[in-house]
Amino acid sequence: MSQPYDVIVIGAGIVGLALARSHAIRGRSVLVVDREDRTVGATIRNFGLVWPVGQPPGTRFERARQSAQIWNELATEAGVEIHTTGSLTLAHSDLELRVLREFAAAFGKGIEVLGPEEAGRRSPAVRTEKLAGALFSPHEHTVNPRTAPAAIVRWLSERAAVQFRFGLVATRVEPGAVTFADGTRAAADQIFVCSGPDLRTLFPRELAAAGVTVCKLQMLRTAPQPAGWKLGPALCAGLTLAHYDAFALCPSLAELKQHFAQARAEEMRWGVHVLVSQNGDGGLTLGDTHEYGATHDPFQREALDRLVLAYLDEFACIPERSIAEHWTGYYPKLAGKSELVLNPMPGVTLVNALGGAGMTMSFGLAEEIAAVGAPLS
Incomplete structure (x- = not known):
């Protein structure tokens, strides 16, 4: 020994x-x-996102902020690639916008609700034609997980x-x-x-x-975007509100989930909520889906990738949409x-x-x- x-x-x-x-x-x-x-x-096998806005206020949010601080220290000390980007959560209905307003009012900490035009100014990828508003959080960072x-x-x-x-x-x-x-x-x-x-x-x-189980997810990455094109804040939209615990404090969330159960039944079945991040060679990481169980089949479902890309097209317009990579990821999950x-x-x-x-x-x-x-x- x-x-x-x-x-x-x-x-x-x-x-x-x-x-x-x-x-x-x-x-x-x-x-x-x-x-x-x-x-x-x-x-x-992830977005490279340090995502405090997804954590409930209190211990978990402060833990996330401490993690972000350490990531920034590692950028200096270890040469880790990191960008302070913030995030935009986009709303396309009055109900989604109501949830964002409730969240901003309860959460504070520099989080603000933006109108469509201002959201469009923050990121060139945002489709503003059907946008009701957006939530901007300054707390998010993007690292290169590879x-x-x-x-x-x-x-x-x-x-x-x-x-x-x-x-x-x-x-x-x-x-x-x-x-x-x-x-x-x-x-x-x-x-x-x-x-x-x-x-x-x-x-x-x-x-x-x-009670630990395993989540299987599907993700994609585009080819590099044109030289000089920057996503800016990481992007997500209404389905994300049903995914992260932070939004449980919003009184209107239950109504929104009921709406999604009917209007977005297939997305809810497969745990689809779409995030967009940019790092490394300038490509965009897109995803993802969520399946839970002790053992998963090894196959990637093209239909799920199509669900992700279809929802992406509802809220974002990116100049280079060709997909360079597909992969599956697995992580352990403990419900509740x-x-x-x-x-x-x-x-x-x-x-x-x-x-x-x-x-x-x-x-x-x-x-x-x-x-x-x-x-x-």
Whole structure:
């Protein structure tokens, strides 16, 4: 067995990297292990959006804002690509606009309702002809999820002395030690299991008992937009109001969901709500859909991509619409909760099921866990 570490993190997705950072900057020795040769899961298969506006006011919103602050620090320290873009949520009916006004009045924090013309000035992609209004939030950021993990790994290795062992599968965890598939072991005072949608390898009974399931989603990316064309704020529209917990405080939301159940039955069946972000080579990331279950079929449904693109065309006009990439993503979800933090045995903590908000919430959550010097439950 190797020299003991203060902390072992199993999983080099964004949750695991956030925990490694928070412990390393406090002077703790950290080992991160991952079964893959590099980060390839939900951490790179997303919009790259840090999305505080989707979190309810209070603890979760402040956690999201802390995460955004840490992302900005990593932009300086680790060279992570990040843009402060804000977001526009577009309304195309009086009912959708009523929900936005209720949200802005209750939420505050610099969030404002705009008229169609002003929304159009904020982003060249906004279709204004049928627009009733828009909600602008200044809090959102866009990172490049395809390059950010490698930059964070490099920074943690070089500046914080975090050790990484990729291509190594953890097969057993017990208090104080982890056993790997190659027969080696490593010891640590604290062990964090951040295994994402792998619900079968480590602590399967505990994860099943907690009610963790897996969400499958479909996403697309356009070819690069013309040189110099900028989306500006990340975009979404009315269906997003039915997706994020933040809007539950709006008195008119129940009426809007009833309307969607009839007028948008197919979109609601497949959990379609459309976000648009721009990063990297200038292409636009589009999506997504949501299917829930323990096991999913491996097939991508063209009909669902068509639903996403049809809804996109209702609220946005983009100059380069050709699709360069399609993919599926998988993330763990715990109904009714924003995350799972569970201590199945002394010195061992499961941190999982951030429900598709890993980019938004992981760094803030990791700070809360590391600040107390022991696992939270």
